[in-house]
Amino acid sequence: MIYVLYVIISFICIYTARHYWFTLNRLFAFQRHPYIDIDTADWPPVTILVAAHNEEKVVANILSALMTVKYPADKMLVVPVNDRSTDRTREIIDEFVVRFPGRIRPFHRVTGKGGKAAALKDAMENVDTEVILIFDADYIPGAGLIKQLTAPFFDPEVGGVMGRVVPMNCGTNLLTRLLDLERSGGYQVDQQARMNLRLVPQHGGTVAGVRLSALREIGGWNDNSLTEDTDLTYRLLLNGWKTVYQNRSECYEEVPETWAVRIKQIMRWAKGHNQAMVTYGLRLLLGKHRASFRERIDGTLLLGVYIMAPVTLLGWALALAVFYEGIAPLHGVIALLSLTAYAAIGNLAAFFEIAAAVRLDGNQRRICLLPFLILGFTVSIFSVSRAAFSQVKDALTGAEFHWDKTERFRKAAS
């Protein structure tokens, strides 16, 4: 029992060190933004896929925004991927098609497999440009975003691009404020540090892009994947394509405003991530492919982030069991030192990362909310653990995954 606990503690220490490494890199090291200066170019044709499933509240906003971005209109085609919507999504899209002739080619999907990856896969028949950008329907791109996300594709090594997601409804309630802090840490520190260190920035599947030839080379969208973005990140990596992160390519999104929606969202992410871990973990770490040594290590750690939740829960249970069993190596000195060290340093790592991100963003008083993150982390750790257990159960019983669309909270555009 104690040895299992040692292994778990070792993993926790590795992730703690990783948090510090990323944060210190972000604070003090050279920041890589190699493509952000490309402001003048012979811009290539792009197709912008807008994934929309029952998005009547938000789809008009993104289409309006895309029609005003600064990108040559004759080189930009918007393809709203209306995936079996039963609300007014189709009607709204068709209104835009009439208003902007030749600039929007809708893909109305009425049957087929559920899920974003399946919808994108079917929509590929409408795509013949080398650069494909992808947005979820609740995002609102700014004027310069399309150029910024397209610029990295001038680099022939780049297969995928990821921009930064910024919550626009962050002031709504405690949950949205906590999610705002989490997003800040995740993008401003985590993703940018991975970019700086030439590790594995993660493709997020929205505010993102993919190169058509790279996508074809890796076999297209994987509609069996629960999170097509993570799946794409790893297949690109294994085939020698880089995914790059553009921290200054920011785009507003809407974050969940209720805990129930948030829990569903994070459970889906956890299941998809764990699926990718099982599919690609060993191959990435030990297989023969084009990823560098540091990409192998970081990519494997990235695959493990969601499974660490049940592992941590197990560690807590084992620690209690070890305590009540009276197993105390070196008369409890190691335990005491470990506990003290972890309380002083380990617990702080994620908070330090988020605090650094908030400061880098130039924000001030929202940093006071950091203690409340314990609440967010507690909910996440139990939700993610529940997702992992249900995933194991589903695998054993052969149950199929049910796709839950994330509920929107914005009022429909008039």
Place this chain on the structure above:
Amino acid sequence: VNPLVALAVLLCLAGSLFMLPLVPALLELHRKSDARPLNVIQQHAGEIKHFADGFRSYIKGLEPILRESLNSQAAVFGTLPDGTDYLVLGRGDEALRLPLKEEDGLCPMLIATSSNLVLPPDITFSKDIYAGGEFVGGMKNQYRAILGEKEVHLNSESCVMRWVHAVGDFQADPGCELYGRISSDRHIRLESGCSFRRLNAPRIEIGEAGNADLPSAAASPNPAGYASTRRLLLDGNFDIPAGEVFLGNLVVRGVLHIGSKARVQGSVKGDKGVVLDEGVAVEGSLMSASKMRIGANCDIHGPVIAERDIVIESGTHCGTASQHTTVSAPSIEVQEGVVVFGTLWAREHGQVAERA
């Protein structure tokens, strides 16, 4: 003391201590003093002319005075609503006679004129300058910002701190230091010894550029950087021999060397460096995750990006008159005779060097 009371007090104290870190959090949650979304720029795309456009709007309030001053040929001193002192000149050459300079060599006024503007030397202009006609600045002047509706010419060893936009040509004589953004709707020319950060114009000439208008032999109907979708990924260093033609995109995990007069019909990248010998043509983009050296008389159509530094030798053209492009790196050294069509952007330092 009643043990129950003691326990209750202890619990209250412990609870209070536990809640103490949450007090600022609860206050912030209630007050929402910092609850607005991160400011994401939605309306503009970081255009180089952003500040010039803003300044043009700012001085709209001076238009009647500019007209009046032009008609009367008189100088007008005044103060704008935000407290900025200004000098509007009826005749631009009047600036040579007026006592613009204070004892410390500073001219703290916004200067504007609808006609040509000629400024005396050795002055630091701490406010923006507007010239409705041609602008000629004296030697060793320091400027905050200049908007010129026609040509802008900076005499040698001048310094610009923020931006210049010229609707006509822009020229900087030897030894000028150009911090910030320099843009022209037509043409920029920098002489030897100039340093720069961000330049943008349909055509940027470094020194005497020779015949830069000739159409390139490697002209392609494809967008620059997308000449091919076939990609070759190689570990280690790689050489494209002199005179060879490489078709497709090439990624080299080591140093990429392209021999003289070789031609790449695609985009190329070297993770540990890129070296181009003389006369190389690249139809697509040229990327390096490290350093880059571009030899003389090369012809690059797509973006040229290096994550450390770039040296560009004389006679090289980046972009074409019809396909503008970006050349960017933290540090760039360009020799006289180089022509860039589009943007030349040195994040930390750009320097014009004499021909080798």
